Amino acid sequence: MVKVKRLVLDVLKPHQPNGLDFACTLAEKCLDCHFKFSVLEVDEQTETIILVVEGEDIRFDIISETINAMGATVHSIDEIEVIGSHATPES
Amino acid sequence: MVKVKRLVLDVLKPHQPNGLDFACTLAEKCLDCHFKFSVLEVDEQTETIILVVEGEDIRFDIISETINAMGATVHSIDEIEVIGSHATPES
Amino acid sequence: MVKVKRLVLDVLKPHQPNGLDFACTLAEKCLDCHFKFSVLEVDEQTETIILVVEGEDIRFDIISETINAMGATVHSIDEIEVIGSHATPES
Amino acid sequence: MVKVKRLVLDVLKPHQPNGLDFACTLAEKCLDCHFKFSVLEVDEQTETIILVVEGEDIRFDIISETINAMGATVHSIDEIEVIGSHATPES
Amino acid sequence: MVKVKRLVLDVLKPHQPNGLDFACTLAEKCLDCHFKFSVLEVDEQTETIILVVEGEDIRFDIISETINAMGATVHSIDEIEVIGSHATPES
Amino acid sequence: MVKVKRLVLDVLKPHQPNGLDFACTLAEKCLDCHFKFSVLEVDEQTETIILVVEGEDIRFDIISETINAMGATVHSIDEIEVIGSHATPES
């Protein structure tokens, strides 16, 4: 069983929702995950942010879907930490 | 339930109230929060400060309102740390 | 109740009293505070120092008064750390 | 008995599978290993990544084979940590 | 009661006594103090050293006197750490 | 009795055996030693590596001999950590 422990995402988002709402919406969907949101660059219509996600078992599909639903896109996945373990999933 | 653990705010404030009164007023309104205030740039009428807020459950609405009530404005939210947990709020 | 935990002060002082006497006088007035005094720049008549004060409950009014009584002035407050807590003061 | 504890690999991979699938496939094959995947450079057809592998007893042959099976190649092994011990293998 | 915990002194000394004798002489006079002596600059007749003194209750008067008695002078006090406490002196 | 605890060696090696085999061969000969192998420079026929060896009692003669037997040479010993103790050897 593979668990994703950490992701660093480069995300392009519109100015709305603002960073705080953006981060909180993500945290609502990914319980027990820790999100660190930093603004990298601000343009007229968009802003580029670095989103660091840490957790015991990060679900990238949910994160990506939630980001898209807010009109933003994952531009690239810059860092990934995964660990493979013998443990069976606690479904 | 989502909790905001850390915020880094870029704030533009007039010289009065001074930094110490500014920080203490914020701390009065946000009990159990820790504020770190650093002066970034001083102009004739205003100063740009970086305000780092750390706490178990930061209420940005109260912080923003308190900042505005002192004639200052949050120019941008540069960093946000949030965590989603299964715990129910202790209202 | 708000407590000031740390201050970084930019202070302009005359050469007399010297740094050691200056720091000790401050420490006498602010018991249980820790002072770190660093010389930043030395001019003919004055010197600019950075004074870092750490404590459980720093009284800036006493520090400022003591600095003025030695012929020096707080040029600016560069960093402030405060915390708001529910605890009632132990007057 | 020699155990490999850490490898830093410079890997050239096509864009597909994406980094997350790439890392998860590796973790599935090397249970109890920790993988850290960072993008170093992105070209039109390929991307260069740094893959840091940490574990108690890393099997490079399995990692290399898995990387090749995904159409990627280990360009170089930049760092290696090994330890020799008297312990007999727990086959 | 005020205690001096740390001093950083900029000292100009002749080549004799050498650094080791210089430091040991100071340590003999200030028991329980820790001295760190680093050479900053060497000139024909003199050398500039940085002397870091750490202790529970540093007596600068003794240090200064001992330095002078070896033909050297404290050029400046670059850093001072003091703490004020309610404790009465253990004379 | 003197024990060597750490060595940093600058080694020139041919491309074969590759780094992983090179490091594992060393670890087989020096049980209980930890080897960290980093590639510094790659040339057409050779590569320069930095080999950090840590252990409780490193036998440089064995390491040097093993390196030579693989067609490589210790170009220089850049760092050495040794400790002298009263303990008698456990032959």
Added chain:
Amino acid sequence: MVKVKRLVLDVLKPHQPNGLDFACTLAEKCLDCHFKFSVLEVDEQTETIILVVEGEDIRFDIISETINAMGATVHSIDEIEVIGSHATPES
């Protein structure tokens, strides 16, 4: 009683004995001391090394004598750490 805890020595030595023999000879003479030997510069006939010595009670006279007996010289003592204590020597 004064104890020397740490010395940083700038030493000029001939190429022979090599660094490892040089360091081991020192460690044999100064039991319970830890030596860290780093090569700073290599010239045709000589090499300049930085020798860091750490111990509970370093005897510089023995170190200096041992260095000289190997045809090398202490060029300068760059750092010294000493501590004065009330303890009487355990002769």
